[in-house]
Amino acid sequence: MKTFNYTITDPVGIHARPAGILVKEIKKYDSAVTVTKGEKSVNALKLMALMGMGIKQGDTITVSVDGADEDNAAAEIENFFKNNL
Amino acid sequence: MISIQGKGVSNGVAFGPLFFYKRSDNSISRYEVENTEEEWNRFKAAQAKAIEQLGELAEKARAEAGDDAAMLFETHQMMAEDLDYEESVQNAIQNEKHNAEAAVSDTAEQFAEMFATMDDAYMQARAADVKDVSSRIIGILKGVVQGGIDSPVPVILVADDLAPSETVQLDKTKILGFVTEGGSGSSHTAILARTMGIPAIIGLGKQLPADFEGREAVIDGSTGSVVIDADDATRKMLTVKMEEQKKTQEMLNRLKGLPNETKDGHKMKVFCNIGSPDDVPAVLGNDAGGIGLFRSEFLYLNCDDYPTEDFQFEAYKKVLSDMGEREVVIRTLDIGADKQIGYFNLPHEENPAMGNRALRICLNRPEIFHTQLRALYRASAFGHLCIMFPMVTSLWEVREAKKMCERVKKELQDEGISFSDDVKVGIMIETPAAAVISDRLAKEVDFFSCGTNDLTQYTLACDRQNADLGRFFNPHHTAVLRLLKMVCDNAHKNGIWVGICGELGADLSLTETFLSIGIDELSVSPRSVLPLRQKIRDVNVAQVKDKILQMLMTDENAT
Structure with a gap:
């Protein structure tokens, strides 16, 4: 399992648009992706649960990637966060 | 008949x-189902159909308005196939034996409730998205024609x-x-x-x-x-009219993509005046070069209380990103006079046109101004923003307003929020005072835009809303036109551009005059863009300029 931390810089946080693009991105990989903020964790494929976390600008989240293609997937997903959120 | x-x-x-x-009505019937497997398949079929429809809408939106517009429908698609959403529907059908319509409706309520109770205005508004998606699925289940x-x-x-x-x-x-x-x-x-x-x-x-x-x-x-x-x-009369209009419109449509350039090569920027983000498609549809006046008042007029920074930010961002690289001039709050807003609690004035209005309110109530400028600068990261202050009469007002801009930029920088470092700041020239000292004002700002309705009203001391004064209210008055020329000369001496964003800009009988005195930009309603382009392309400035300028200075019939 690979994990990385990321601090959200987008002023609106993980809102519908980037959450939607994120789900699309994650679907490309076989690995299961979990997003954790504080005590709460969600499967990042679940769009509404992800939006329901209310992740805002300045929040630090932990993303864990678990599966056969986790090395590549974790790097690409981290890039995605840097470029979009 | x-x-x-x-x-x-x-x-x-x-x-x-x-x-x-x-319109499909939202009522649904509720009943217990015997064959839950069959009901579940009904839901799956409707869900698939909804996803297919949303995909078509996304493609249509992409073709009409680009990727951003398409994303809304793509997000709806993902909501429709969300795993938790599906699981909730499945549970309601298979375990509680609810019919598919009721299962979707209850699930929608549950998810909408989750969003509605979140501590974030943006997320609260997403409740409507879940309901929208769900009523689409329910509509399909009920066999409503989309x-x-x-x-x-x-x-x-x-x-x-x-x-x-x-x-x-x-x-x-x-x-x-x-x-x-x-x-x-x-x-x-x-x-x-x-x-x-x-x-x-x-x-x-x-x-x-x-x-x-x-x-x-x-x-x-x-x-x-x-x-x-x-x-x-009647039929015949209207048929003739229809044919004529069709011909005119076809002729105008052929001008799309062509420059606003006179026969002798003078270029004019033709932009649009808009009052809300909803007007942007009309701006683009008529091939305008940008937005010369976005009246920000609508944000305030449509609210029951002061609009928040985030709310304003979203509206500005929408217009800026929809307009892409094209310039968007957003005018800061211009209320008072004929536009009153209850929650501002402005005391009654005997003479509101000369009263506490526009930039004066902003300087008297800096907290309102501060919120708006923060929203504007935050939005500047998403397009080509120009900020414009209305109702200027003195140099110190402009300096004070600019100081507020600097303060806001500093704050955003300290907070690590991105904004464009190339936001142009300009002012409206709509008072005789501003026109007369435009040589000094031009050194303070990046552009001028003349508001001809107010400039005429103040120059001629003539209330534009008083129906009895119709013949006294003359925007073609030599005094108004001379002021415009003076503003142009002072702007150009200082290397800044000058536009007109009042109704006069679309007055085709003055297009030659505007070109002759050196106006750089005309901002008009979307529908006026192509007729204006047609007019500009017909003018030869070299041929008319001297005569027009001479008339402006010596006209014995000066009105």
Whole structure:
């Protein structure tokens, strides 16, 4: 399992648009992706649960990637966060 | 023959059968199902159909308005196939034996509730998305026709009024014109009609009973008349009018993509005046080069309390990103005088046109100004923003306003929030004082835009809203035109551009004058863009300039 931390810089946080693009991105990989903020964790494929976390600008989240293609997937997903959120 | 009168909000003539918009009602029946497997399959089929429809809408939106517009529908698609959402529906059907409609409706409520209780205005608004997606699925389960028009031939669409989500789904190839009971000139229906270039008539009230469905009608958007079963004479008269309008519009459409350039190579920027983000499609549809005046008041007028920074940010961002690289001049709050807002609690004034208004309110109540400027600078990261202050009379006002801009930029920098470092700051020239000291003001700002309605009113000491003063209110008055020339000269001496964003900009009888005195930009309503382009392309400045300038200085008939 690979994990990385990321601090959200987008002023609106993980809102519908980037959450939607994120789900699309994650679907490309076989690995299961979990997003954790504080005590709460969600499967990042679940769009509404992800939006329901209310992740805002300045929040630090932990993303864990678990599966056969986790090395590549974790790097690409981290890039995605840097470029979009 | 039956004649009914409404208010025309989009020009053009159309002949066709009346068709009453059928809105799917949201009521659902609830019952216990025996065969839960079959019910689950019903849901899966409706869900698949909804995802397919949303995909089509996304492609349509992408073609009409780009990737950002498409993303809304793609997000809806993902909501429709969300794993938790599906699981909740499945549970309601398989374990509680609810019918699919009830299962979807309850699930929608549950998810909408989750969003609605979040501590974030943006997320709260997402509750509407979940409900929108769910009512689509319910509509499919119930067998409602999407798009509302179930007719083999194009029709004149009759509705009470249409919501944005309804207008976007309409099959546009089936619509010849719009007729609505309610609505206003700035309603979605009116904007859509103007963008599509088809007639629209609003405010008919209950004059059209539903049993008129299918009857032949002629509508004329320029006069607001709706005629049912027209006689031959009326029919003939309107046919001629329709042909003429069609020819004119075709001629104008051919100008799209061409520069606003005179025969001798003088270029003019032709931009648009808008009042809300909804007007942007009309701006782009008419091939305007940018937005020369975005009146930010609508944000304040549509609220019951001061609009928050985030709320304003979203609206500005939308316009800026929709306009891409094109310039967008957003005017800061311009209320007072004829535009009053209750929650500002402004005391009654004897002479409001000369009172506490526009930039004066902003400087007297810096917290309001501060919020707006923060929203504007935050939005600047998403497009090509210019900020404009209205109602300037003195140098110190501009300096104080600019100081506030600097403060806001510093704050954002400290907070690590990105903004563009190339935001141009300009002012409206709408008082004689500003015109007279425009040589000094030009050193403080990046551009001028002349508001000719107020400039005329203040120069001629003539209330533009007093109907008895019609013949005294003359924007062609030499005094007004001389002031405009003076402003142009002072702007150009200092290397800044100058535009006109008042109604005078679209006055084709003055286009030659504006080109001659050196106006760089005209900002007009979207519909006026192409006629203005046509006029500009017909002018030869070298041939008319000397005569016009001489007349301006020596005209013995100076009005």
